[in-house]
Amino acid sequence: MNTALPVINLYAVMPQIVLVSAATVVLIVGLFERFRKGIPYLSLLLLAVSGVVAVNQLGLGPVPFSDVSSMMVMDDFGLVATLVFIAGAVLTVLISISYAEARSIDRGEYYALLIYAVSGMSMMAASTDLFTFFLGLEVLSISLYVLIGFEQRDAGSNEGALKYFLLGAFASGFILYGMALLYGASGSTEYEAIARTLGGERSDAVNLLLLGGLGLLLVGIGFKISMVPFHAWTPDVYQGAPTPVAAFLSTGSKAAAFVVLIRLLGSVFPGLQMEWIPLISVLAVLTIAVGNVVALVQTNLKRLLAYSSIAHAGYMLLPLMADSQDGSASIVFYLIVYTAMNLGAFGVLAVLSARGAPCATLEDLAGLGSRRPLLAAVMAVVMFSLAGIPPTAGFMAKFYLFSALVHGGYVELAVIGLLFSGVSLYYYLRVVVWMYMRPAAETPAEAAGRLSYTGMTALCLSALAILAVGVFPSELLQLAERAVMTLP
Amino acid sequence: MELYFFLFFAIVAVASSVAMILQRNPIYCVLLLIMVMISIAGLYLMLDAQFVAIIQIVVYAGAIMVLFLFVIMLLNLSREEGGVFRIQKPLAVLLAALLFLPVAAMVMSYAGGGTTPPADGGGAGFGEVEQIGTLLFTKYLLPVEIAAVLLLIAIVGAVVLTRKGTVSVGE
Numbered sequence: 001m002n003t004a005l006p007v008i009n010l011y012a013v014m015p016q017i018v019l020v021s022a023a024t025v026v027l028i029v030g031l032f033e034r035f036r037k038g039i040p041y042l043s044l045l046l047l048a049v050s051g052v053v054a055v056n057q058l059g060l061g062p063v064p065f066s067d068v069s070s071m072m073v074m075d076d077f078g079l080v081a082t083l084v085f086i087a088g089a090v091l092t093v094l095i096s097i098s099y100a101e102a103r104s105i106d107r108g109e110y111y112a113l114l115i116y117a118v119s120g121m122s123m124m125a126a127s128t129d130l131f132t133f134f135l136g137l138e139v140l141s142i143s144l145y146v147l148i149g150f151e152q153r154d155a156g157s158n159e160g161a162l163k164y165f166l167l168g169a170f171a172s173g174f175i176l177y178g179m180a181l182l183y184g185a186s187g188s189t190e191y192e193a194i195a196r197t198l199g200g201e202r203s204d205a206v207n208l209l210l211l212g213g214l215g216l217l218l219v220g221i222g223f224k225i226s227m228v229p230f231h232a233w234t235p236d237v238y239q240g241a242p243t244p245v246a247a248f249l250s251t252g253s254k255a256a257a258f259v260v261l262i263r264l265l266g267s268v269f270p271g272l273q274m275e276w277i278p279l280i281s282v283l284a285v286l287t288i289a290v291g292n293v294v295a296l297v298q299t300n301l302k303r304l305l306a307y308s309s310i311a312h313a314g315y316m317l318l319p320l321m322a323d324s325q326d327g328s329a330s331i332v333f334y335l336i337v338y339t340a341m342n343l344g345a346f347g348v349l350a351v352l353s354a355r356g357a358p359c360a361t362l363e364d365l366a367g368l369g370s371r372r373p374l375l376a377a378v379m380a381v382v383m384f385s386l387a388g389i390p391p392t393a394g395f396m397a398k399f400y401l402f403s404a405l406v407h408g409g410y411v412e413l414a415v416i417g418l419l420f421s422g423v424s425l426y427y428y429l430r431v432v433v434w435m436y437m438r439p440a441a442e443t444p445a446e447a448a449g450r451l452s453y454t455g456m457t458a459l460c461l462s463a464l465a466i467l468a469v470g471v472f473p474s475e476l477l478q479l480a481e482r483a484v485m486t487l488p
Numbered sequence: 489m490e491l492y493f494f495l496f497f498a499i500v501a502v503a504s505s506v507a508m509i510l511q512r513n514p515i516y517c518v519l520l521l522i523m524v525m526i527s528i529a530g531l532y533l534m535l536d537a538q539f540v541a542i543i544q545i546v547v548y549a550g551a552i553m554v555l556f557l558f559v560i561m562l563l564n565l566s567r568e569e570g571g572v573f574r575i576q577k578p579l580a581v582l583l584a585a586l587l588f589l590p591v592a593a594m595v596m597s598y599a600g601g602g603t604t605p606p607a608d609g610g611g612a613g614f615g616e617v618e619q620i621g622t623l624l625f626t627k628y629l630l631p632v633e634i635a636a637v638l639l640l641i642a643i644v645g646a647v648v649l650t651r652k653g654t655v656s657v658g659e
Contacts (some may be wrong), residue, residue, distance in 0.1 A: 003622045006629065013630065020637055027644065071630040109648045116641050123634060135634040139641060146645035161649075208594050 015054045019119035022046035023112045030108010051086045052280045058102040064223045078126035080483035083258045085121045088252045090340045091458045095347040096244040098354040098452030119144035121256035130179045130189040148241040160240025171223035178216030184375040185209035191268045198271035224257035225313045228287040238306040247346030250309045251339040285412035287314030292420045322408025330400040332480040337397040344382040344462040351455035365439025378463040385429040385466045501527035514560045525549040
């Protein structure tokens with residue numbers, strides 16, 4: 001039998017191809033011991049190249065992959081998301097360099113897996129089919145399982161990796177089950193076909209299948225974004241993982257899952273709004289409440305940041321209810337700002353932990369303001385931004401998010417969100433108080449000597465970006481709005 | 489004739505899965521699970537899905553079960569420890585019963601209706617290797633490529649996590 005091969009358009013997957021090849025090059029070069037010191041810089045270069053490729057494709061309009069089935073479409077939404085992931089990976093590599101060297105985990109595989117993870121996220125963001133979404137998710141997850149457990153001799157790292165692996169495998173199972181039900185209902189795995197089934201006449205049986213499928217998908221994606229009640233893994237995994245990996249995990253993988261959520265809920269499941277809006281609003285409020293309240297009593301910094309990231313996931317769920325371009329744009333804007341903030345916060349810990357004992361608790365930060373003024377200043381900016389105090393980007397992000405919510409008619413939810421973000425002031429400012437107002441311990445945990453230049457560069461970059469976006473937010477907001485314009 | 493075959497496979501499948509749950513020796517459990525897999529493969533064969541049937545035997549009855557056996561023998565599990573799950577047992581029964589109700593309702597609701605058949609399914613040659621190959625090279629070209637990347641990552645990950653004696657520079 002002769003089969004006509006489909007006409008494929010490589011431009012539709014160009015960023016992903018470049019990222020996968022970049023990771024493979026890093027993997028191969030990493031095999032040679034003599035290039036060991038150069039690998040992070042090679043990774044940075046290749047990430048920059050992929051970024052340039054993605055920027056070049058902005059505005060070209062959606063390009064489907066082949067004439068038979070689209071599978072992946074490179075629209076502006078996917079491209080902007082890919083750029084955010086790449087930026088996150090660049091910052092992660094920068095803060096990894098000194099940390100990985102000190103822990104002797106600076107192997108080629110570390111950086112290669114990081115870039116593979118970015119390619120997986122990019123696949124998730126661009127996919128228009130459940131197949132490619134799931135494969136992208138697995139590319140991301142498997143890379144992360146390994147990265148979390150990369151410090152083989154550290155018990156915490158192993159524990160975190162095993163926990164994330166077991167629970168992540170369960171979450172993948174839920175997602176697959178949901179996909180099977182959706183396939184049963186619509187006879188196709190394409191987003192468009194599922195949306196069409198939803199739009200047309202549906203029998204009770206089909207309705208039930210669609211609802212079950214959506215519910216199971218939400219469980220799986222909820223796990224990835226650590227939505228309550230699927231959040232229990234977050235603090236343990238962040239605490240155990242190598243600090244730069246925790247930074248990457250709390251920003252990149254969460255952002256990727258959110259991007260998929262925006263695409264799915266916005267363009268595939270609007271027909272089931274009556275069902276998912278109450279569900280998501282209850283879970284979002286629970287997520288915000290649990291994250292903020294439990295964070296109040298944390299003294300371990302990584303656990304504190306873990307609960308804070310749970311709370312932020314809750315904020316980002318809220319505008320999904322508004323179901324408007326503004327709402328989606330405000331989530332994208334928040335994601336970008338959140339990536340800079342969280343990488344900054346974890347980055348400070350990574351840079352401090354690179355030498356000597358790991359910087360883990362609030363006590364370790366005592367007197368940091370006089371010992372390391374620049375680092376303390378960065379941390380303070382990041383904390384103010386996470387709390388949402390002007391003139392930082394965190395304030396603008398919360399402002400757009402809540403105003404989209406109010407425009408959508410969900411004033412109560414906005415009020416609840418604002419109240420809890422008031423609560424969060426306590427634990428964010430507590431970090432600042434410890435840094436500036438408590439005397440240092442006799443023997444500070446971290447060793448004296450200079451901090452890594454690359455790490456400091458990354459931290460200063462993110463702090464400057466936070467301040468710049470806080471003062472001039474319009475450029476970034478336009479980018480976010482342009483991204484969501486392409487969504488159907 | 490078809491009915492008898494169906495009954496045979498179905499009864500073997502159900503009986504072995506029930507026996508598997510009641511069995512306390514883990515090795516017997518695994519062997520019974522293989523029986524379940526093989527009889528389900530028979531059911532696939534009757535649905536004209538030869539490829540799925542073969543894959544079922546190769547992957548499940550072959551590879552995955554061997555993995556199960558290895559783990560059980562490595563851990564030297566001889567007998568299921570009783571008494572550890574004292575509270576969990578009645579709780580599990582309750583939850584299973586609760587879960588059964590909506591699933592049963594869902595199945596019952598099919599009695600009259602039905603769902604959309606797959607857009608590209610059915611017809612002559614359904615389930616044969618040729619059709620699957622064609623689909624893999626046309627419609628599902630991209631997922632196949634991504635799966636290749638996924639396998640590469642899994643291999644790299646396995647090597648990284650199991651490698652002993654890391655080269656240390658910083659220490």
